[in-house]
Amino acid sequence: MKTDQVPVIPGLFELNNSSGVHLVGARCNTCRELYFPTTQTCRNPKCARDDLESVWLALNGTLYSYTIQYYQPPALFRIDNWEPYAIGLIDLDDGVRVSGILSGIAFEDIRIGDRVTLGALPLYIDEHGVQRMTYAFFKLDLAASHGAVAQ
Amino acid sequence: MSGIHILGAGAIPWGKQTVMTQLQMALAAINAALRDAELSWKDIDGVVAASSRFEGGMGWGLHANEIVQAISERGVPCINVGGACAAGAIAFQTAFSMIASGQSEAVVVIGAERMPKGFIPRPPGGQDDITDNDFIRWVTMGLTNPAYWAMEARRRIYDYQTTHESLAEAVMLMRKNAANNPNARFRKPVTAAEVLASPMVTDPLHLLQICPVSDGAAALVLCSDRFAARAAKKSVEVAGVGIASGTYGDPAHRIPTVGGSLKNGVPHTSEVVSAAEKAMSMAGVEHGDVDVLEMADNTAWHLLAWPEMLGFVEPGQGDWMLHNHKYDLDGELALNPSGGFLSFGEATTAQAVLQICELVWQLRGEASGRQVPNARVGMSAVLGLGANGGSVVLKR
Numbered sequence: 001m002k003t004d005q006v007p008v009i010p011g012l013f014e015l016n017n018s019s020g021v022h023l024v025g026a027r028c029n030t031c032r033e034l035y036f037p038t039t040q041t042c043r044n045p046k047c048a049r050d051d052l053e054s055v056w057l058a059l060n061g062t063l064y065s066y067t068i069q070y071y072q073p074p075a076l077f078r079i080d081n082w083e084p085y086a087i088g089l090i091d092l093d094d095g096v097r098v099s100g101i102l103s104g105i106a107f108e109d110i111r112i113g114d115r116v117t118l119g120a121l122p123l124y125i126d127e128h129g130v131q132r133m134t135y136a137f138f139k140l141d142l143a144a145s146h147g148a149v150a151q
Numbered sequence: 152m153s154g155i156h157i158l159g160a161g162a163i164p165w166g167k168q169t170v171m172t173q174l175q176m177a178l179a180a181i182n183a184a185l186r187d188a189e190l191s192w193k194d195i196d197g198v199v200a201a202s203s204r205f206e207g208g209m210g211w212g213l214h215a216n217e218i219v220q221a222i223s224e225r226g227v228p229c230i231n232v233g234g235a236c237a238a239g240a241i242a243f244q245t246a247f248s249m250i251a252s253g254q255s256e257a258v259v260v261i262g263a264e265r266m267p268k269g270f271i272p273r274p275p276g277g278q279d280d281i282t283d284n285d286f287i288r289w290v291t292m293g294l295t296n297p298a299y300w301a302m303e304a305r306r307r308i309y310d311y312q313t314t315h316e317s318l319a320e321a322v323m324l325m326r327k328n329a330a331n332n333p334n335a336r337f338r339k340p341v342t343a344a345e346v347l348a349s350p351m352v353t354d355p356l357h358l359l360q361i362c363p364v365s366d367g368a369a370a371l372v373l374c375s376d377r378f379a380a381r382a383a384k385k386s387v388e389v390a391g392v393g394i395a396s397g398t399y400g401d402p403a404h405r406i407p408t409v410g411g412s413l414k415n416g417v418p419h420t421s422e423v424v425s426a427a428e429k430a431m432s433m434a435g436v437e438h439g440d441v442d443v444l445e446m447a448d449n450t451a452w453h454l455l456a457w458p459e460m461l462g463f464v465e466p467g468q469g470d471w472m473l474h475n476h477k478y479d480l481d482g483e484l485a486l487n488p489s490g491g492f493l494s495f496g497e498a499t500t501a502q503a504v505l506q507i508c509e510l511v512w513q514l515r516g517e518a519s520g521r522q523v524p525n526a527r528v529g530m531s532a533v534l535g536l537g538a539n540g541g542s543v544v545l546k547r
Contacts, residue, residue, distance in 0.1 A: 008290055011281045024281075025410070036410030037281055044412075045399050065309070067301035068354040069293070074272045076286070077293030087292055089302050089404055098410045099302075101292045107354075112309045134291045 008123055008132040012037060014056070015133055021120045022056040023135060025096065029053055036096050060140060061092040063114040068107050078132075080124040090116055090137055101136040115140040153433065155247050156379040156386035157545070158257070158372045159188025160508035165367035165495045166336040168265055173207035177218055177263035180368035180501075188372040189384045190257065192223040195372070197258035199246045201238030201500035202231045204274055206265045218261065228255065236447065237394075237533045238262060239369070239503030240426075240541020244394045246373045256378045262501035263368035270295050271364065271499075285407040292409075297361045297450060299406050301353040304452035308355065311467040313455060315355060319343035320473050321454035322359050322493055328480065329490025331520025334505075336365055337494045360451035365496025369505035387511050390436065390528075390546040393429025397422040397538030405538060419460050422540030423447075427461050427532050434544035436528055438463050441544075443513050443529040444484055445506035448491040458484065461532060485523040488513060499535075506531040507543050514547040 007015050014022045025036040031047035036057055041050050066088040086102040088110075102110060103121050121136035161183025163176060171179065177200075185191060198219055202212035208231065209217060215229035228249070234241035239262040246258040279286045288294040307313045322341060329335035341359060349358040379386040397405065398421035400414025418424040431437075444463070448454050455469035463484055464472055472478055478486035489495070489509040492502060510529035512518045531543045 009281060009287060012287060012291070033412055035412060037284065037287055039282055043399060065302040065306035067298045067305060067356075068351075069295065069298055070351050070353065071270075071295075073289070073293030073295050074270050076273060076289040078290075079293070087294055087298055087302070089306075095412070096410055097404065097413055099288070099292065099294060099404065100409075112306065 003125065003129065003131040005120070005122070005131045005133050008134050013135045015120055021118050021135060022059070023098065023118060025055050025057045026052045027055045034094055034096050036098055057096055057098075058092040058094040059118045061090040061116055061137070063110070063112055063116055064089040064091050064097060065112060066102060066110050078124050086110060088116065088137055101134060103136040104138045153247070153251070153389045153391070154376045155250050155389045156374050156376065157389060157507070157511050158374050158379060158382055158384050158386045159184040159186070159190065160371055160511040161185070161187050162334050162369040162505055162508050163367065164334045164336075165365045165498060168366035173203065173263055173265050174217055174221060176265070176366065176368040177207070177214065177261050178222060180263060180370040181218065181259055181261055184259065184370035184372050187384070189382070190372060194257050195223070195227060195259050197228050197230070197246065197249050197255035199230045199232060199242045199249070199258060199260050201242040201262035201504065202233050203264050203500045205267060207263070214261070214263070234539045234541070235536035236497065236499045237503055237535025237539035237541045238500040239505070240531070240533050240543065241394055241539060243371065243504065243507060243543060244392055244541065247389060247392050250373055250375050257372060257374040260371040260373060260504055261368070262498070262504040264498035264500045265366040266364035266498055268364065284409050287409050288407045294409070295353065296406055297356055298353040299404060300450040300452050301356045302404065303456065304355050304450065307452060307456060311470065313470050315347060316343055317455060317470040317473060318355065318360055318451040319346035321448070321451040322346045324473065324478060325448065325454070325487060325491045325493040328488050328521050329494030332490050332494070335490040335494040336496050337490075356450055356452070362449050362492035363496045365498050367495060367498035367501045367505065369501050369508050371504060371507060371511075387514050387545050387547065389543065391430035391432065391434030391544035393426040393433065393542050395422050395425035395429065395540045398425065406536060420534060420540070422538045423532050423534050423542070424460060424540070426540035427530070427542040430530065430542040430544045434546065436544055436546070440528045441530045442485060442526045443488060443510060443523050444486055444532065445489060445509050445529065446487065446532040447502070447534050448487060448493050449497065451493070454486060454491070457532065458486065480521060480523050485526070488518060488521045488523050503531065503533040503541055506533060507545070510543070510545045514545055
C-alpha cells in the first residue's frame, strides 16, 4: 500500500495527485502585490488596504543563488537519511523570490541562472506512518523524468 | 556635536566561559568600564542592558535589574532592550536618549552573553503556522543562518568574480588584527591555505570564514556634557548615533525569511544602511572622513560587501581594496582593527557594545599593537534579527 504523502506544513503548499504541487501565496487585491508565505496583511507601505486573496505562485523560476549545506541543521529540521544537500534562492516568474531545497541536480552541475521548476520531496515518515513532504525545486529540463512529485 | 560623551569602555576576554556566569561576566565588564571612567557605581543613574535570550535576566530578559540587585540597589532606572545581534546598539541609542532628554546624567550600557554551542537554534514561542517564516525555514529546508550568507557569497562570486582567495584574505586580515588584541578569542594568524582547508560548512563558506558563537561581555559609560566637564577622565564625544528597521522590498534575503517581494531602488540590508546614514548625518561626516570602521563580520562575505553597501567603495571594489591593503590598519579605511566577529565569535547582545569600545580605544590612541595611526573618526555598523540596524560615529 502506498504511504500517504502530506505537506510537512499543511497549507503552505498544495500536494495533489491531479493538480500537482503549488506554493500557496497571497495577492493584495488593491496593489496586486504578491506574497509568500501567505500573510494576514498587505505589507506594501504604499498600500493601505488589507484585502488579500489566496493564490498559487508561478511554478517555474530562475536560480538567483544557492549553497550546499554540509552539516545537519538543528531541530526543527527533520529528515530521514540526511546527507549534504543544496538550497537555492529562486526568482519565480511572477517576481517573488523564494528559498527551497534544490533536488535532483548534482552539486557540480548547479549554475546561477538555471531554470528550475517546483516539485515535492520526501522528508520523513512521521509517527502515524505518513510521509511528510516538503516543496523543492528541480532543474526544469529534468522535470519530466521526476514528475511533479519525487517518489 | 551631540552633547553626549563616552567616559569609559570595558570588556573581558571572549571565548568559551567555564568559570563565570552571565551575571559575573556582565559585572566584570561594567567594573572595567567604571574603572576606565574613573567612576564608581554611586555615580551611575541609569543602566541599559541588551537583553539576552540565553542566560540570566531571571528568564525574563531583566538583565539590568539583575545587575543592580547584585551590586547597587538604590532606585536606579533599569531598561532592558531587545534587538538580537544589534541589541547593544539599541541599548546605546537608549542610553543616549536618556541623557539627551535630561533624565539621566551617567548611564551604563551593558551586553553580556553566554551562547549555546553550534548553530543558533530556534527560540520557543513562535506561532508555528504558515505565516511564520522562522518556523517554515527550519521545517521545510533546515536553512541555517550561515547558509543565508553563503548564498550572498555565491552570488557575489557570480556578479563580481570574487575569488575563494579573496574570501580567505578577509579572514587573514581579521586574524592579523586580532593577534594583538588581548580580548580576542582567535589570535593566531592564518594563511589562505589554512582557511580554505578548514571544513566546508555551507558552500562557498568554510568553517574559518564564519564567525563562531562565543561568550563575551562589553560595557560603556555614557554621560552628559555637564557630567563630562567635571569628570577626571577625558571623554570621547558621541558625534552621531542611528538605529533603523528595514525598508519594504529590500533585496537582502533576510534571516529568517523564505520569500520576498523585491523593489527596485531599495538598498541591500536597508536597516543598516539607514542607521549608518542617520549616524553620519548627525555627525556631519562624509565617507572619506571615517578612519576606522568596526562592522559586523558574521562571515568573510560581509567584509567584502558591507563597505560597498555602506557607500565607502563602489560595488564590486571590496576585493581590490582588501587585496591592495586598503583595509589594513594603515590603509584608507581600517576595517575591524579589533579583529571583528571572526576573531571574537558572536556573543549576540555584547558585540555591538564591543565595537564601540574598540572605537573609543582607537580614538584615544590606546589600542596597543593594533592602533590605527592618527584615528580621528570611527564608525560602527551592526545588524540584528528582526531587521535591526545600528550605527555610531565617534570623533576625537
